[in-house]
Amino acid sequence: xxxxxxxxxxxxxRSYPAGITPAEVAADISKSLAKKAISAxxxxxxxxxxxxxxxxxxxxxxTMADDAPALELIRHDLAHVMARAVQELWPDxxxxxxxxxxxxxxxxxxxxxxxxxxxxxxxEKKMREIINLRDPVRTEVWERDRAIAHYRxxxxxxxxxxxxxxxxxxxxxxxxxxxxxxxxxxxxxxTTGQLPADAFKLMSVAGAYWRGDSxxxxxxxxxxxxxxxxxxxxxxxxxxxxxxxRDHRRLGREMDLFHMQxxxxxxxxxxxxxxxxxxxxQDYMRRQQQQGGYVEVNTPQVVxxxxxxxxxxxxxxxxxxxxxxxxxxxxxxxxxxxxKPMNCPCHVQIFNQGLKSYRELPLRMAEFGxxxxxxxxxxxxxxxRVRGFTQDDAHIFCTEDQIExxxxxxxxxxxxxxxxxxxxxxxxxxxxxxxxxxxxxDVWDKAExxxxxxxEAAGYDFxxxxxxxxxxxxxxEFVLTDAIGRDWQCGTLQVDFVLPERLDATYxxxxxxxxxxxxxHRAVLGSFERFIGILxxxxxxxxxxxxxxxxxxxASIVSEADEYVTEVVAALQKAGVRAEADLRNEKIxxxxxxxxxxxxxxxxxxxxxxxxERTVSVRRLGDTRTDSAGFDEIVAQxxxxxxxxxxx
RNA sequence: GCCGCACUAGCUCAGCUGGUAGAGCAUCGCAUUCGUAAUGCGGAGGUCAGGGGUUCGAAUCCCUUGUGCGGCACCA
Numbered sequence: 059x060x061x062x063x064x065x066x067x068x069x070x071x072r073s074y075p076a077g078i079t080p081a082e083v084a085a086d087i088s089k090s091l092a093k094k095a096i097s098a099x100x101x102x103x104x105x106x107x108x109x110x111x112x113x114x115x116x117x118x119x120x121t122m123a124d125d126a127p128a129l130e131l132i133r134h135d136l137a138h139v140m141a142r143a144v145q146e147l148w149p150d151x152x153x154x155x156x157x158x159x160x161x162x163x164x165x166x167x168x169x170x171x172x173x174x175x176x177x178x179x180x181x182e183k184k185m186r187e188i189i190n191l192r193d194p195v196r197t198e199v200w201e202r203d204r205a206i207a208h209y210r211x212x213x214x215x216x217x218x219x220x221x222x223x224x225x226x227x228x229x230x231x232x233x234x235x236x237x238x239x240x241x242x243x244x245x246x247x248x249t250t251g252q253l254p255a256d257a258f259k260l261m262s263v264a265g266a267y268w269r270g271d272s273x274x275x276x277x278x279x280x281x282x283x284x285x286x287x288x289x290x291x292x293x294x295x296x297x298x299x300x301x302x303x304r305d306h307r308r309l310g311r312e313m314d315l316f317h318m319q320x321x322x323x324x325x326x327x328x329x330x331x332x333x334x335x336x337x338x339x340q341d342y343m344r345r346q347q348q349q350g351g352y353v354e355v356n357t358p359q360v361v362x363x364x365x366x367x368x369x370x371x372x373x374x375x376x377x378x379x380x381x382x383x384x385x386x387x388x389x390x391x392x393x394x395x396x397x398k399p400m401n402c403p404c405h406v407q408i409f410n411q412g413l414k415s416y417r418e419l420p421l422r423m424a425e426f427g428x429x430x431x432x433x434x435x436x437x438x439x440x441x442x443r444v445r446g447f448t449q450d451d452a453h454i455f456c457t458e459d460q461i462e463x464x465x466x467x468x469x470x471x472x473x474x475x476x477x478x479x480x481x482x483x484x485x486x487x488x489x490x491x492x493x494x495x496x497x498x499x500d501v502w503d504k505a506e507x508x509x510x511x512x513x514e515a516a517g518y519d520f521x522x523x524x525x526x527x528x529x530x531x532x533x534x535e536f537v538l539t540d541a542i543g544r545d546w547q548c549g550t551l552q553v554d555f556v557l558p559e560r561l562d563a564t565y566x567x568x569x570x571x572x573x574x575x576x577x578x579h580r581a582v583l584g585s586f587e588r589f590i591g592i593l594x595x596x597x598x599x600x601x602x603x604x605x606x607x608x609x610x611x612x613a614s615i616v617s618e619a620d621e622y623v624t625e626v627v628a629a630l631q632k633a634g635v636r637a638e639a640d641l642r643n644e645k646i647x648x649x650x651x652x653x654x655x656x657x658x659x660x661x662x663x664x665x666x667x668x669x670x671e672r673t674v675s676v677r678r679l680g681d682t683r684t685d686s687a688g689f690d691e692i693v694a695q696x697x698x699x700x701x702x703x704x705x706x
Numbered sequence: 707g708c709c710g711c712a713c714u715a716g717c718u719c720a721g722c723u724g725g726u727a728g729a730g731c732a733u734c735g736c737a738u739u740c741g742u743a744a745u746g747c748g749g750a751g752g753u754c755a756g757g758g759g760u761u762c763g764a765a766u767c768c769c770u771u772g773u774g775c776g777g778c779a780c781c782a
Contacts, residue, residue, distance in 0.1 A: 164777095172710055264777030265709025272779040276709050279777070307775095311717075320755085320773045375782060377707095400782060434707050434780055435773090443781080528782055547781085579782090616739050643739070651743035665741055677742060684742060 064117045074111075081107035081248070084119050094121045096131055096252060097245050104130065106245030108197050122252070128286055130158055135195070135235070135247045136185070136258050136284045137163040142238035143184035144280075147177075153240065154216040154268065154277060160543070161294060162258075162283035166266055168216065173278055178260040181280070185258070192251030193236030197244060199229045205241065216268065217241055257291045258284035301543075306594040307440040313599055313657055315607070316441065324438045324445030326587055331607035334636065335593070336586055338605055340426060342702050343450050343475075343583065349704075350471050352424040352452055357404035359428065363394045369403040369560055370496055372396075374529055380430045380445075401427035402554075402579055405453045406561040409575075414565040419575060420456035420464055426586075427451045440591055442546055447585035454578040455563070458508065464578055465512030465534075465551060472536060472549050472582045478703040479593065480602060485537040485545070486518050489526035496530050497556040505553040506532045528579075530556035536582075540595050548584040548592065553577075599657045600679060603699045608658045610637040610696060612674070613649040615665035617641070622669045626662065626689065633697035654679060660696065 080098035120127040137156035156165030209217040266279040315332030366372040380397040536549030583589035630637035
């Protein structure tokens with residue numbers, strides 16, 4: 059066989075017979091490397107030690123010291139070991155797929171009985187036993203027919219279906235972890251003995267549809283996390299505990315911001331503290347919109363189905379709308395209405411009043427639109443995913459030529475607001491045409507290219523989300539991440555050539571003829587509910603001073619200070635600071651603890667000394683030090699801090 | 707919506723295999739005037755999510771409805 063040349067990371071090259079495996083290369087270099095190696099990187103591809111190398115290539119041998127390959131292999135092999143453990147414990151369980159995900163892996167099984175928490179413990183135990191067997195990992199390439207026949211004989215229908223879905227010319231790779239066999243593209247470790255038996259944990263079991271299709275079988279998915287060593291695992295589990303403390307549902311209760319109850323599932327009862335955040339944010343957004351050239355409107359909640367039929371929403375989203383039927387006792391004819399699930403059709407109605415000139419475009423029409431959607435019960439999540447919410451919604455009516463400049467303008471607008479609100483980083487996703495959609499393909503071509511060009515012109519990278527666009531047009535999504543790493547879409551920008559057509563929106567062009575405007579649907583926060591949920595989690599409840607619902611508590615140390623405390627509170631309130639007095643007959647320790655737990659950013663403690671000096675003792679949240687400040691000084695300072703970022 | 711799990715005082719939670727409900731914190735009362743993360747004592751507070759069943763007897767077992775939680779699917 060011809061020789062090939064392999065180039066190592068240090069630049070050195072060696073000649074080997076073609077078809078040599080990385081394992082053999084490692085053995086050629088040293089015995090210890092042969093033992094320590096876990097995989098190779100060949101021309102940038104993660105490569106199994108057993109795979110033959112057929113041509114000249116760059117090669118690096120990986121060990122457990124190499125982060126990315128090590129973690130990928132640990133998690134991938136653990137997925138296989140878990141599936142083997144499950145089938146050893148319950149031989150009738152059918153296996154499906156088990157990919158690596160962030161921090162771990164999952165594997166989907168078909169089993170009649172549900173897996174219990176006790177089962178997870180038994181599986182973990184069996185996994186450790188398997189790891190301790192130090193079984194070799196072996197791989198072979200199989201012919202397709204042989205693989206199908208094998209899985210038919212083994213009564214593994216999901217594997218048969220997987221293979222049938224793989225293009226015929228693609229080789230099928232089998233892996234054995236000891237006696238246990240799985241179809242897998244690899245790569246894998248040399249032996250299960252290379253797995254850390256004390257650095258993984260099975261986390262949960264959950265339902266998951268086969269191939270993500272809600273019409274198909276519901277499988278049982280077991281999630282696991284795996285790391286290189288026990289300390290990393292412990293650090294991960296600690297991080298999860300810390301993240302749970304930031305959960306907006308928990309902080310919402312602890313800070314007395316809002317509650318929800320079963321008589322109104324998916325809808326928020328805002329308490330005074332939470333509503334203060336909401337209105338402060340809304341006031342800020344209203345000022346931003348005025349600066350950004352928007353006009354603000356307000357439209358009806360209960361709207362006849364005829365409008366939703368005209369817009370096309372009735373056909374597609376009827377099941378997700380709150381239907382309001384007017385009783386025949388109240389009306390001559392029974393009318394079917396829906397609570398508005400979005401604002402766009404109503405905004406077009408405003409646009410359609412009177413003739414619009416091209417001189418009025420772009421017309422940016424904003425509404426803090428209160429919407430209701432009957433979201434599936436399983437989708438509800440705290441105040442992040444609700445059935446009643448308010449969007450910072452706007453529709454920009456413009457010409458095709460204005461799409462690019464309006465898009466760029468909007469992205470800049472959004473980025474500045476996110477920065478003000480403490481989110482300098484966000485993800486951008488571009489979603490193109492979905493399978494079911496309105497409008498002709500050439501219109502979609504136009505919309506997609508206009509939006510993409512504008513995004514690039516604005517200087518933002520985006521990831522493509524194929525087929526995820528709205529039914530009327532492509533969209534950009536601006537995504538923020540919550541405390542436990544879940545992504546939430548907040549801002550959006552959607553190009554729409556369809557709705558103006560359906561609702562017959564027109565303007566008079568410079569040529570004196572009627573033309574269709576384009577609509578850009580856009581939101582920055584998305585919904586106030588979701589955005590506030592993310593704000594709470596991002597700051598772990600310790601909101602920036604200007605957004606904090608309770609900014610200052612002035613606490614007396616002795617009752618002789620009460621009068622002066624009241625005077626300080628009044629002065630702060632007059633200066634626009636949300637201040638309150640705590641005159642209760644309690645120790646200062648007690649008050650400091652309580653208000654600290656309540657995430658009040660500033661506590662001013664006042665005892666006999668402060669009364670005498672007309673000063674205050676200042677304690678900032680998260681800081682155990684205290685400072686002394688004069689009366690006028692602290693009022694001026696806190697008033698300045700209380701100003702929203704756009705008014706500083 | 708689907709799969710699984712859960713629901714006990716305002717909150718966090720205990721209550722073994724069925725024998726008739728408990729703690730801490732919060733609340734209320736009394737005492738305490740205290741220097742930066744819990745002052746002491748006392749009182750009150752629950753149709754054990756709702757409904758149905760099994761049983762001499764159900765917080766506990768079964769069915770059902772609701773809501774929540776973790777995923778999946780969905781997200782105009």
